[in-house]
Amino acid sequence: MNELQVYLFVALILFCLGLTGVLQRRSLIAMLISVELMLNAASLNFMAFNRFLTPEPAVGQIVTLFIIGTAAAEAAIGLSIILAVFRRYQSIDIERARELKG
Amino acid sequence: MLDGLSFELLMAIVASMAPVLCFGLIMVFTRRSISASVTVGIIGSFLSWFASLYLFLHYFHAEEAVVFKGAWVVSASLKIPFGYYFDPHSLLMLMIVATISLVIQIYSIGYMAGDPGKSRYYAFLCLFSWSMINLVIAPGLLQLYIFWELVGVSSYLLIGFYFEKWSASEAGKKAFVMTRAGDIGFFIGIIILMLTTGHLSIAVFGNAAEVGNTGLSQALLTLSAILIFSGAVGKSAQFPLLTWLPDAMEGPTPVSALLHSATMVAAGVYLVSRIFPFYAASSTAMMVVLIIGTITMLLSSTMAMTARDIKQVWAFSTISQLGFMFMGLGAGAYFAGVFHLTTHAFFKALLFLCAGVFIHHFETNDFFEMSKAGARKMLIPMITVTIGVAALSGIPPFSGFFSKEAIMAGLAHKGNIWLIAGLLGAAMTAYYSFRVIFVMWFPKGEVEEHGHGHEGGHDDGHGGGRWAWVTEWSMLSVLLILGAITLVLGFFQKELEHFLTGHSAEHHGSQLILVLALGCALAGVILAWFEFGAKNAKQEGFLSRMKSVEALFSNRWYMDHAYRKLLDYVVYGGITNTFTRNDRVIIDGGIDGLCRFTVSLGRAVSRIQSGLLQYNLYLTFLVVALMGLYFLLV
Numbered sequence: 001m002n003e004l005q006v007y008l009f010v011a012l013i014l015f016c017l018g019l020t021g022v023l024q025r026r027s028l029i030a031m032l033i034s035v036e037l038m039l040n041a042a043s044l045n046f047m048a049f050n051r052f053l054t055p056e057p058a059v060g061q062i063v064t065l066f067i068i069g070t071a072a073a074e075a076a077i078g079l080s081i082i083l084a085v086f087r088r089y090q091s092i093d094i095e096r097a098r099e100l101k102g
Numbered sequence: 103m104l105d106g107l108s109f110e111l112l113m114a115i116v117a118s119m120a121p122v123l124c125f126g127l128i129m130v131f132t133r134r135s136i137s138a139s140v141t142v143g144i145i146g147s148f149l150s151w152f153a154s155l156y157l158f159l160h161y162f163h164a165e166e167a168v169v170f171k172g173a174w175v176v177s178a179s180l181k182i183p184f185g186y187y188f189d190p191h192s193l194l195m196l197m198i199v200a201t202i203s204l205v206i207q208i209y210s211i212g213y214m215a216g217d218p219g220k221s222r223y224y225a226f227l228c229l230f231s232w233s234m235i236n237l238v239i240a241p242g243l244l245q246l247y248i249f250w251e252l253v254g255v256s257s258y259l260l261i262g263f264y265f266e267k268w269s270a271s272e273a274g275k276k277a278f279v280m281t282r283a284g285d286i287g288f289f290i291g292i293i294i295l296m297l298t299t300g301h302l303s304i305a306v307f308g309n310a311a312e313v314g315n316t317g318l319s320q321a322l323l324t325l326s327a328i329l330i331f332s333g334a335v336g337k338s339a340q341f342p343l344l345t346w347l348p349d350a351m352e353g354p355t356p357v358s359a360l361l362h363s364a365t366m367v368a369a370g371v372y373l374v375s376r377i378f379p380f381y382a383a384s385s386t387a388m389m390v391v392l393i394i395g396t397i398t399m400l401l402s403s404t405m406a407m408t409a410r411d412i413k414q415v416w417a418f419s420t421i422s423q424l425g426f427m428f429m430g431l432g433a434g435a436y437f438a439g440v441f442h443l444t445t446h447a448f449f450k451a452l453l454f455l456c457a458g459v460f461i462h463h464f465e466t467n468d469f470f471e472m473s474k475a476g477a478r479k480m481l482i483p484m485i486t487v488t489i490g491v492a493a494l495s496g497i498p499p500f501s502g503f504f505s506k507e508a509i510m511a512g513l514a515h516k517g518n519i520w521l522i523a524g525l526l527g528a529a530m531t532a533y534y535s536f537r538v539i540f541v542m543w544f545p546k547g548e549v550e551e552h553g554h555g556h557e558g559g560h561d562d563g564h565g566g567g568r569w570a571w572v573t574e575w576s577m578l579s580v581l582l583i584l585g586a587i588t589l590v591l592g593f594f595q596k597e598l599e600h601f602l603t604g605h606s607a608e609h610h611g612s613q614l615i616l617v618l619a620l621g622c623a624l625a626g627v628i629l630a631w632f633e634f635g636a637k638n639a640k641q642e643g644f645l646s647r648m649k650s651v652e653a654l655f656s657n658r659w660y661m662d663h664a665y666r667k668l669l670d671y672v673v674y675g676g677i678t679n680t681f682t683r684n685d686r687v688i689i690d691g692g693i694d695g696l697c698r699f700t701v702s703l704g705r706a707v708s709r710i711q712s713g714l715l716q717y718n719l720y721l722t723f724l725v726v727a728l729m730g731l732y733f734l735l736v
Contacts, residue, residue, distance in 0.1 A: 019723065023716055098713035 007048035015041035028085060028092040032078045039071045110160065111170050114186045117153035118239060120146045121232035126651045128225040136220045137257035140211060143224035147204045154200035154235075158193050162601065167305065169243045178298040182471050187241035187304055189600045193442065194373045195238040195372055198447045202364035203231035205499035206451070207582040210356045212573040213458050217386045223263060223354070230256040234365040238372065243292050243302035246376075250288070250337070250369060253280050258657060261353040270352040280346040284336020287419065291329030298322055310379035320384065325378060327387035330373070331394075338370025338424045341398040347421055348405075352414040355458030358413060362420040363451035371427045371443050378436050390682050392432025392516070399425030401659060403530035407537070408656040412469040415538055419494060420450055422527060426509060433520060435512025437599050444598070445591050449502055452584035456487035459577055459616045469538050473545040484542065486585040491539050493588045495532035496623045504592035521615070525622045532626025540635035 014037055021034025043064045050060025082092055089096040132138035135606030161168055171185030188196075207227055214220050233252035240246040255278075262274025269430070296302055298541055299316045306312045318326075334340070339347035347367070351358055361367060374381060374391065381387050399422045406418030423446050430439035460483060464472045493502035506528060513520040633644065 023720055023723070094715055097715070 004048055004052040007044065007052075011041045011048065014038075014044065026094050028082045031094070032075065032082065034043055035078070036071060036075065039067055039074075043067045078102040110157070110168070111186075112152040113156050113160075114170060114188070114239070117150050117157060117196065118186065118232070118236050120150040120153070121228040121235065124331055125225050125228040128221055128228065133221045133225075133528065136473075138654045139221035139224045142229055144204075144207050144211075146196075147200070148206050148294035150231070150235065151200040151204040155496065157188060158197045161188050163286055164188075169241055169305065169347045174245075180296065182244050183231065183242045184245055185241050185288075186239045188239065189308075191376065192239050194440070194444065194598070194602065195368075196235060198230060198368075198444060199234045199238055199687065202360060202447060202451050203227070203234075205580045205583060206356045206360050206455075207457070207603040209359075209455055209577050210354075212575075213356050213462055214354065215573045219263065223481050226256055226259045227357075227501040228361070230260060230360065230365055234369065235410075239302055241529055243295065243304065243307070246304070246373070247292055250333070250373075251285065253366055253369055254285070254337075257350070257361055260361070261350045263353050263357065265438060267352070269349075271347040273346075273352040277346040277350050280343050283338040284334070284343055287329040287331075287724070288333025288336075291326040291333070294322060294326040294329065301592075303585055304376060306484045307377040307380040310382065312384045313379050319573045323380075324384040324386045330377075331381075331387065331391060334370030335375075335394060336370070338367045338428070339398075340370070340394050340425060340428065341401055341422050342661070344398060344402060344421050345658065345665060348414055348417045348658070351411070351417055355413065355454060355461055358417070359451045359454030359458065362417070362454060363447040365591075367420060367424055368447060370442060371424060371431070374428065374431050375436060375440050375443070378431065381431070382434065388432050388434065390432075391428050392520065395425045395428030395430075395432055396520065397425070397552055398422065399429060400523060400530075403527050404655045405533065405658050406534040407530065408652055409534075410470060411467040412460065412472070413454070415459060415534060416450070416453050419453075419535060420446075421529060422531060423450070423494070426506070426524070426527065429520065429524060430509035430512050433509075433512040433516040435509060435515070437603050438505065438508035438512045440602060441508055441595065441598060442502075445493065445558075445588070447507040448584055448591060449490045449500070449588045452486060452581065452588055453490040453494065455577070455581055456483045456490060459581065460482040462577075465641060469541055476545075477526070477542045483581060486581040487542075488539055489585045489588055491535045494535050495626065496528055496619060497532075497627070498620070499530045499589075499592060501588050501590075501592035504595045505609045507616060507619055509593070510615050514615050517535070521618075525618055528619060529622040529626040532623040533630050534626075536627045536630035537634050539735060540630055544635050574636045 010073050018034045018037030018039075018041060021037065025031055025034065046060045046064050046067070050057060050064075054060065085097055086092050124142050127142050128139045128145075129211040132142055160505035167187060169185065169187050171183040173181060174184035183517045187634035207224065210223065210227070214223055217223065230253070233249045233256055237246055237253060240249060254267075257276040261277050262271045264270040265274070292302060295307075295318075298318055299306075306316060334611045347362075350361060353361070381391065402418045402421035402425065406415050406422065409418060410417045423442070427442050427446070429438045430442060459468055459480065460469075460472050460477055463480065464475045464477065466472060466475075489500060491499035496503045496506040498504075510521065510524055510528075513524045536680070629644075633642065654660070
């Protein structure tokens with residue numbers, strides 16, 4: 001197992017943790033954190049490929065910077081949605097907000 | 103489009119277009135003001151009449167037909183002209199139409215006084231005369247057909263003029279639909295001609311020498327001639343499409359006069375006489391024309407014998423006289439048919455307008471009641487109606503005598519059986535028309551005097567005292583003019599024959615026929631005198647002793663019942679019902695079923711949506727993962 005594969009393996013574990021968190025946790029804050037984990041896994045992938053495979057180092061780093069920026073924005077929006085949900089249901093439990101059904 | 107704008111062409115345009123201009127003006131601008139509309143209408147028809155008179159006199163001695171035309175549709179093998187075609191026949195007819203339209207518009211000043219719809223009425227009259235004038239001077243069958251239909255539309259509008267009355271709107275609809283039934287045949291006939299000869303020019307079909315050169319086979323020629331004749335059957339109310347005409351009496355009386363003399367019903371006879379050489383080329387078609395004419399004439403004469411409504415009597419007499427014209431044409435007597443059309447136009451307009459005066463004055467249509475109310479005190483209408491009836495029954499020296507005699511001569515030429523039918527018809531005509539006259543001149547039983555005398559004018563609210571004489575004389579002067587024409591027209595037979603056919607044959611009827619025709623007419627008159635006129639007459643026809651025959655005649659041979667049954671069982675019961683059911687069950691049912699399927703599918707699928715966000719996420723990831731797998735493997 002070379003070094004690239006190690007990084008990719010770590011990123012995979014991170015992504016799976018995030019996915020499990022999003023799908024399993026009932027708390028909206030926990031789900032948001034899990035989404036951040038998935039984004040980080042993606043960033044890690046970019047950095048790893050950038051370090052080991054490309055001769056030009058700048059591109060992957062720029063993309064990673066973008067991801068961090070989007071993640072920040074996403075966290076801001078997500079938190080404000082969570083606030084709104086809390087005001088509506090007095091709770092941030094996802095099971096309480098189930099009006100979107102047929 | 104039209105080559106060179108000469109003065110004659112200008113006059114032709116004025117003659118044909120003035121009425122439609124007036125129609126537009128009245129409908130758009132002067133509809134609110136009745137007097138303005140009347141002025142516009144009368145000025146328009148006067149212009150049209152004047153231009154027609156000019157054209158008539160100008161072309162009276164023209165050697166051959168004068169044509170102004172432009173190509174309307176030109177395709178590889180197809181040429182359809184559009185414009186004006188003046189030959190003696192169309193000029194004569196143009197003159198009749200323009201004259202009758204003018205006098206009827208003048209008459210209507212009085213007759214329609216106080217009617218709130220008078221503007222609309224004048225607009226429709228203008229539309230009517232415009233369509234008829236253009237029909238008459240059409241150079242091609244297609245133009246003729248277009249204006250033919252416009253005549254149908256405007257007669258529909260006028261018959262249903264009192265549309266708030268149920269029977270009037272029904273009568274308008276009936277007239278329109280029944281004439282349409284014949285027009286279908288007419289249109290198919292035109293299409294056959296167009297497909298086989300590539301043109302529809304009247305110059306060709308109206309010329310004996312050229313009909314043979316069109317390359318039509320005899321069978322096709324006969325077929326198209328009979329199909330075109332079916333249009334004439336509808337328009338001229340011939341058997342079996344004759345029941346619309348008596349119902350068309352629902353319109354105002356001047357409209358009936360216009361409809362029965364120069365426009366609507368004359369169009370059918372005009373069509374056949376217009377392309378007469380085309381008919382003459384097929385003996386079968388001529389025989390069909392002759393037979394239909396004979397049946398119609400006899401049927402409608404019997405119907406007229408029992409009617410008590412003066413307008414109904416005139417309506418049936420119109421049908422029978424039209425049948426008479428077709429008999430003349432079918433027997434090959436071209437001039438006799440056209441001559442009878444001409445004289446009939448004037449005396450029938452006269453009869454209807456007289457009836458209009460009586461109806462206006464006594465407010466009833468029943469001539470027995472008119473008689474009781476003192477109809478014989480109205481001297482001018484009484485004298486003119488007598489002149490008209492004498493012309494209708496063929497009593498010399500009135501115009502109808504000459505034209506009827508000409509037709510009799512033609513029928514005798516064809517065969518004795520037709521002559522006998524014609525004589526029988528003439529006797530019946532004399533009987534039923536003099537029945538009206540005798541009843542009106544010699545009232546029996548108690549006579550109740552009408553409240554206001556004839557001299558006092560119509561002071562019943564409309565017209566206004568100062569203008570009463572206008573209302574009065576607009577009607578009476580027209581009666582006098584038409585009466586005068588009816589008196590003298592017969593003496594112009596020679597001139598007209600020369601004008602129409604180019605040669606005036608010597609009197610081709612034998613003395614015997616003359617005596618026979620006169621004898622039959624007189625027999626009818628005498629019978630009517632003993633039953634209705636004489637001092638101790640009971641005013642009951644001989645038919646009232648034969649109840650079943652009388653019922654048959656007064657129910658119009660049950661033709662209306664037959665049509666009613668046909669409508670109820672075949673059209674409404676069969677066709678309409680089937681289509682309604684198809685609509686309800688198959689189309690509506692199909693759409694409803696589709697809707698219900700969609701809704702229930704939606705209900706079923708919506709169970710998946712539990713509202714729990716994470717199930718949706720599961721599904722999303724599952725799909726993305728499967729798609730990823732798919733792309734990896736493929």
